[in-house]
Every structure is written in structure tokens, then in C-alpha cells.
Amino acid sequence: MPSGGTSRRNIMKKALEKFAALAIAAAMTMTTACKGSGSSSEGLKVLEYGAVAVAGSSDPNDYASMYDLDLGALVYDTLYEYDYLARPFKLKPGMAEAMPKVTHNGKTYTIKLKKGIEYIDDKCFEKTGGKGREAVAGDFVYNLYRKADSLSKSQNWWLVSGQIAGLDALRDKYNGKEFNYDEKIDDLKAVDDHTIQFTLKKPFPQIMWVLAMAGMTLYPKECVDYYGEDFDNHPVGTGAFRMTEWQKNAKYTLVRNEKYREDLFPSEGTSEDKTAGRLADAGKRMPFADKVIVHEFSQSQPYWLQFRAGKSAWGRVPGEFTEEVFQIESREGNKKTWKKDAAGNRILADSYAGKYDYYPLPLLDFIYRAFNYEDEVVGGEKGKKLRQAISLTHDLNEENDLFYNGLNKVYAGIIPPGVGGFDPAVKNPYAGADLEKAKALLAEAGYPGGKGLPELQLCGGNDARTMEQAANFIRNAKRIGVKIRYEAMRFAELSAKLKQKRCQMMGLAWGGDWPDAQNFIQLAYGPNKSPGSNNANYDNPKLNKIYERSSVMPNGPERNKLYQQMNAIVIEDSAYLGAMARTRDYLIPFGTKNFKPEEMIHTHAKYIRLDKWGKK
Template identity: 35%
Template sequence: MLQNSKWLNGLLQLIVVMSLAGCNAAIDIDKALEGYLKGPAKIYRHSLGGAPSSLDPLNSATLYANYIVINIYDTLFRYKYLARPYEIVPNLAVAMPEVSEDGLTYIIKIKKGVFYADSPAFPNGIGREVIAEDLIYSIKRHFDVVNRSQGSWLWDGKIVGLNEWKEAGSNYSDVIAGLKTLDSHTIKITLIAPYPQLIHTFAQGFSAFVPHEAVKHYGRELSVHPVGSGPFKMLRYESSNYALMIRNIKYREEPIDLEFEGYDPILHKKYGIDKIAGKSPPLVDALKIDFIKESASKWASFNKGNEINFTGVPVEQVEKILSQKQPKPILTPEMAEKYHMFNTTETGFVHTDFNMRDPLIGYNDDPVRDKRNKLLRCAIRSAFDWKERNDVFYSGIAVTFPGIIPPVVPEYDPELSNSSTLRNLDEAKRLMLEGGWTTDNVPSLVYGGVASVATRQMYEQFRGWMKDIGYPEEKVIFDSYASFGDFNKAVKQAKIMIFGMGWGLDYPDAQNTLQLFYGPFGAPGSNSSNYNNPEYNRLYEQTSTMQPSTERTQLYREMNNMVIDDCVTISGLSRENIFLWHKNVVSFTDAQIVGGFHLKFVDMLDEETK
């Protein structure tokens, strides 16, 4: 995401949940929608576990931002709504790209007659047609020297002339050799070396088509005034509370072909998916997404029956709503009568990183202290108790694994030793002793996270584990942030010593997780740990041009072992997500690779069609 790219706070549940919308909130929505909707309206209320820090595609690095960005803006490609394994398909593109035999040239045609939503940014407030030059402009923005893009890593060092354009001062009138238009609706991209993941980058919010008029009109305020050609149009945005969107009446007519989308009647018919066949997205008139951190509030709202429509199941409710947890979750008869359920292992993982730029815990110019810091990191990892973390926060049904290649990708190694995920207090104490660490000379551990109940509980659990290896309580400090945006900003500025993170894969390839530890992608890029191992970097660069193969998989696994051996992160755990939604909602949710793309397919049934 990815950072999909997409960064997540590992101290918050990586699940999509519906908003807390009480009576007053409902009245506010009705008032806001007056004059925009005619007759009975379908309003779908969604929610996220945190607020976006920006809605500018430049910085759509979190799940929260990306969810909204890909519904306001357009991308060249998307993923099929229902197909698993995931399949990438054209979105704004007419077809999949024409690729040269050497893998260096891509020719992509975009659809004609696609228009941006009306906005004051355009002359007379009328949105113009989307053209190929808009993509070139949008990519250039990521490499503009005045911008602090969080998405430039997707194309950094990949496209001929792009980095040189940045170094020359980012003059938008200058032509980039590797980014050209062949006509108003055809783009030619020339790569420095083969980049097998290129088309997947064009399914991320970072790659959204942004009109230059909107950037000129809103400037930095584009982060709260998005203007795109996607299925929805922003009506009202309160950055800490909610986003209220309405159907983009200019959105292209594209009737849903369920067979194309991967429809399986055995899996999908029970959710009413057959009812959307032939309809053109978006299927609801308005979409409201609330930003709510606390799972208890979401759960209470969901169970009222007349507020939110969809929720992830909080850990404290799992035992109550399931008649069986293993080997497959099954709802109690009472819950099954009221709600739909779907469960899946996340395509991603949570992990706790050390900031390697912090000389107290990471790299240090003094080689002796550098070695001692590594021993300290390894000791902390050995004291970490993944089983307890899983039982307390993830209902004991999550999957732990060693390193940074999660079980959902084909490069995962099921034979790899899991010793780095097992608690071993004797080993932790031995490492502390070898490093010469005592209660008097250990550095204070600053553990950063969002100010939520769950985050605080995770910190207290962590502090308890550190106490078990002789760490003084007063030397394990909680660094609290008011919002996920504030937390993520501090991470991107390398200000936090130890922090929990989560990553949802942008595409099903281990390269997408390995890039999280590639040195040149250090903060403010996707490598929040700021790990910088020359050999790891070399192998990353070598594999970045390789097609999937046994050789590439072996190199990926070598890189995974380097991260484990250097004790850069405490990893990892893939959560089992359990989703519930009311039976008047037609949906097959995906909080992961399809992500926010699924929202345009959501429909609401009236009483007669339920």
C-alpha cells in the first residue's frame, strides 16, 4: 500500500468497522444531504479505526487515507471485487498494458469520456475530461522537490529520467523521457530495468489521477478538498471525525459483470451478491465514513440495529458471538439469524519496530555500543510474548510467524524456525548480560502509540515483559499521540524509539513487505524502522527486476533471515478478521488488497427485497 501501499498502527485493530452514528449524527447527515439527493436515498455508513492524515494522494500512505482516496479519485487498475486469489484488472485503463518483450516499455490507453467531478477548481465549476497527461503530472508531484511524498518509493529509481527530473529542480514543463503521452489518452512508460510490480503500483491511491487545476486552486488544502473522477464526491470532511461522500453523478456507466468479478454462488450467493448483477456502481447514494478508535463504541452502535451497518468483531466479543472458534469460526444461532459473517486471515501482519536511527537502541557510531544495542534489541525480542499478545488482543486465533514474509504470500517458508517468535526469558537475560546491560545503565525505552485503551493496554503488557528481564518500570515510557495521523507523522520523522506497526499488502508478493526494510526507503518513506543493511539492500535491488521464480524466492528468504538476525523488528502476527454486517446490506467485504475498492459495489436492500 502500500504503504498500500499503506502504513497501519499495529496497536489498533487492522479491521474495517462501521461508524458510530447516533440520532444527532443522523440528523446532521440528513441536513448535509438536503438538495443533493432526491426521494428515498440509500445511505451506507462505514467507519475506520483512525483518521486519515491527508486525502492528497501524495500522502495516502495509511489504510485510512487510501480507503477514501480510491473512492474519490481514479486509478489505472484495481482488483476484482470477488476473485481469490486476487486478480488485477483495468479500472481507468481500457485494457491491461502492452508490454515490450524486454519488460521495459509499457503502453497504456485510458478510457475516453471520463470526467472529473464538478469543483470550484475548474472554470465555471465544471469538471473537465481526464487525459493521459494527468497521470504524468500526478507522478511528477511525487518527485517535486517541494513535496514530501510518502508514495515516491513506488517509482523511485524505476522510470527513465524521473529521478533526474527531480534533481534538476522539478520543472513541470520539462519532459521526462520515461513518461510520455502518445496521444491524449495513451501513456508510454519506459523503465530503467524490468519492474514486475509496476501495474500493481497503479492500483494504489498514490497513483491516483489528480487534476492540476485542483492543486493550483487548493494548494496544501487539497489534503482536505479532494477532487477526482472516482465513484464518489466529497461533500463534507471533518478530518478528525468523518467523511461524507455522495454519488459522483459523472461517474462512468459500467454494469457489473459478476462472472468477470469472480462470483462463486457457493460462497457469495448467501450474501445477496447476485442482486447487484447488471447494476452500475456506485450502488448507494451516499457514503459516510466515521473515524472511531474505540471498538466498544462501534460494537454498541452496530447492535442497535438502526445505526451502523458493518463491523469487525472486537476481541472481547469473540467468545460471546461464536459457538466455535477453531478450526473455523461459527456464529451462534442467535447471531446467525441477525447478521452475515465472513472471516479471513489478513493479507498483512503486525510487528513492533525499533527505530534504527536512534543511537540508544539502533545504529551507533561507536562499534562497541552498536554491538551492545543489537544485543539489547535481541533481548527485548526474546522477552516479547506473542502467545500472550495473541490470546489477550486477538482471541487466540491469529497466526504467528518468524520475520516479515507472512503466510499469505507464496514466498512464505513454512519450514523456517519459529524461535524468534517464542518467549525465552533465560535467553533474554543472557543477552542482557552479554551486552553489559544492568538496571542502572539500560537506556529508557520509549514506546509510542495512539492514545487509545487498546494501545495503552499493549504498552502495559510490554512494560510487564520488560520488567521480567530486570528492566526498571520507570525506564519503560509511553509516548502518547492524540490521533493516528499524529502518530504516523512522528514515525515518518523518525521520532519514536519503539512502535507497533501493521502492514496490509498492496499486492500479493513478498516484495511488498521486504521493501519495508530497504535502506533507501527510510523515513519519511515506507521503511519506518530505518534499517540499512548494505547486503539486504543489494539483494532487494537484485530481486526487484526478477520475475517470480525459485531463485527469487530463495533470495527473498535470505533477506528475511537478515532482518531476523539483526533484531530490527519483533515480528510477526497475521490476524484473523471476523466481519459482521446487517442483512439489509449487500456486500462481500475486503479490508485488505481490494480494500476501499469494494465500497462502490455495496448495496442496501429495502424491506421488500431483503
């Protein structure tokens, strides 16, 4: 899932210097007891950390980024959740009593809810004088109905689109009209207050991963009705925490939800977990923190200053600080060779080695640029040779060396390393740089030397490194006569623009929502075009048919072959220019316990315990 939000959010326009000054000032006011990762606030156990991005929405109908999920998953609970320590990944019941009963050849799912799980108290519960009621099966049905309501402009209708016949029919019936939330359908229903049942059109093995996403939570209709559009600022959930403050684009504050269900720290893990001490809290009730403060930054420098000042329980090393953090063996031009230990991990510089543990996390990741397939210049079959020409001007390996210290995995197509269907032997014939071939294709496209081609538009983020990468890309395209202007914006604006199909080209990244290539290939599935997840609006009928075949198949060699066929189609059409997968470098202060980085899991805060909370 990408990072971002929506256009109605308030946008702060603070300069980098001001962010840095605030971070330094905050660090100077901290007491010695606060340093490390926790701080004291009226005797509470306080957990603080930061993010180099902002959450755009807390509304489960409107999640559009991993940062939205990072917030939403802490205030809303889900039927199923990732087993925190298990690798390979597996799921376990959350709000559900047990794993679902699956019948009718893998199409009908019956899920029993745990009894007695209540929403936080809120004034929207007018009938009970503000006391939160029990979460019931009808709340899950409402969530999916609201996604189907076209007037709600759901950012994640794609999660269930095409899966439940009755829900699709309601979507079509009320498209552009007021939705009837009281209308019943047979294939999605609350059998009783504690039993959810839905029937898929056809088997979809990945549905269990979907059910673990924060957007598939339960929440109360009366609170959406009460707050209207302001529901986004008043999350009413059953999660481990509840929100007490949200300074948009700056920070949000959560406190322990005293009504949260019994949730125990896992008792099983890997041998590495045991060695790292992650099983010391086995069987203890969570969350450990009483209060969570998440600081949000639009630039990496103030984020890093905050982390180095000791105000974060963990930190991700921004690319521009990599040379400060790790030891370099040698340099050759833009390429660097890093000192590594016996396990093949880079070695921390002495100034960091005495304070932090290092955890490298290879991401299921798709860093790419894309062309709007509906655009009259770069889109469709007409724009194919132009797209291929532009792709051939750009060397991803060079970009990797320049901006990622050579640490990314460069791969061909849309399927990243780490999932079934990935083939490291696949090459992209339109990967650059090959300027002579690029010039020939540009001429075949009808624009010899760029003559007759209007200036193209590239949309992307406004952080310093992204803008530098865009400038490098634009310089490369200019070598064959293609002119591109860059429109930099915060992700909230970018997301809105993409949903309105107003970007000709775009620079984006997609982090895996679940560990299956389907989650990446769906970005190229035609029916998912904007405002769905397919921001490139790519639509190839051949790929769509193969996708629909593969979506009902269990994991295995046959399905992987179909994935590879779709990857080949995407490469030939060149709607996407890429790709790269990152390795995220996490530093963990010695006093932070139980942190096991994984970016498909958004509930880390409930698992973290600190050696020193700074209690008064």
C-alpha cells in the same frame, strides 16, 4: 499499509464516553426504515458504515494509511482495479481502455486511457467556469512528478522510487528546491491526451499492482495550484463518488458522481459467490448507493455500539467483543477453544446468528514492533544484542492469547502467510520468552541487569487495547532491567513523528497493498527509510542487494528463495519484533448484498446494494 494520517490534521480529543453517548443518541433517532444498513436522506439511497480509525488525507500524494485509501479510492479512480470477486486476485482496466502493452523486455508500458472521463465540477476549473475537464494522460505524469517533488513531502514516493530513471534524476536535480513541472523526460510522458508511456529501469512485475493503488490516480494540476495546501480538503477526482462534507476525525459524506464512467458489477465469481447471492447484480451499473456516510471512531466501543444499533452496512468484530459474538467450547487459562462448524469456522452466538452472516478474512498482515535503526542506543550493529535481548523477553503466543483470543497467526520474520516465500518451518531464535538468554545478551550489549541503559521510548496508538498491549510488553522488558516509557498518540501524530525519525521504538501494523511478499520486504529496504515506508529506518547493504535482484524477477521458486534469504537477515538483525497476522471477523447484516471483505480493495461502497434503503 499502516493506519494513520499526518500532523497537520485537526485532532479531536473526545472521551470514549462522549463517543458512546453520540452513538446511542444517533441510534435512538433512527426510524425503523433506517435500521439495518441504509437510511433515508431526501429520498436518496444512503449507505452508512464505520471505521475504528480516521482518514488523515484525501490527497493522493499524501496517503499514509489504509483509511486514507478507503476514502481516496472512492473519490479518485485508477487506471486498473481489482476484479472484485476474483480469487486469486487479478486486475482489470479501470480508467484504462485495456491492459497495458508491454515492450522492451518488460520495461516499457503503454497505456491507453478511455476517452470522455471527466473530473467532477469544481470552482478550481477557472477556465471553464467550474466545469470539470476531461482527464488526460498528462495528469498521470503530473501525479508522478509531484511524488518526485521533495518539497511536496509525498508519503508515497516509495511506490515509484528507483523505478524510472528520468524521474529519479528529477528528484535529485530539484531536491530541496522548487520543482520544474514543465521539464520533459523520455521515460515518462503523455504521448498524446489519451496515451501514457513509461519505461522502467528494469523489469518490475509488481508494477501492475502499484498501478491499481489509489495513490496512482489521475488528478488535475490546476486544482492543486488553486487550493494549495487546502487541496486535501477538496478532492477533485473521477471516482464513483464525490465528497460533500468532511468532519475531520468524525465522519465524511460522499454522494454519487453523476459523471462517473460506466462501471458494471462483475458477471463472474466463485461458486461461493454464487451461493452467497453475489452474482444477482451481474452486469448492473454501479454504484448502487446515492450517498455514503462513513463514521470514524478512535475507540472500538462506540464503533461497536453504532454497528449493534443497526447503523452500519457491515462491521468488523473488535477483539474485546469476540466472546460476546462467538460461542466458546472451553477455557484453559488465557486460551479459549471455540465452537466451530463443519467448515472450521467459529459459530456465532444465538443473539447474532439470527441477524448476521459471518465472514472470516485471513489478512496479509504484519503486526510488529520495531527499533529505529538510526538510533544511537537501539540502532545499527551497536544495538543488535540489545534488540535481541528485548525480543527474548516477550512471548508473542502469550500476547496472541491475551489480546487476540488466540486467533492470530504468529510467524517469524517479515513475510506473512499467504504469499510466496513464506515458510512455516522458519523459527526466530530471538523469540521469547527466554529470560536467561535475554539477560546474557543484555550483559553482552554492555548493560548488565540494565545498568547504564537509559529509559527507552516506545511510540504507539492511544486506543485502549493497544495501550494494554504496550503495558504488557513494557512489563516483560522490565524483568531483565530494561525500562521503557510508552508515548500514546493518535495515528496522525504517530505518523508525523515516524516520518521525522523521532521514535526510538514503535508498535505498528502493515496490511498488504498487493498480494506479493515484496510489499512487505520493501519495509526493510534501506532506500525506503523515513519519510518512506521503512519507518524502522533499517538499512542492511546485503539485504538491499538481494532485494534489488529479486525485484526484477517474476513470481516463482527462484525469487521465493531470495525472499527467504532476506527474511533470515531481518530475523538475525532483530530490527523488527514480531510478527503476527490477524484474521478479521466481519459481520454482515442479512439486508446487505454483495459485500465480499478484502482489505486490499478499498472500493466496497460502490458494489454494495441494500434490501432496504429506507427511501421516502
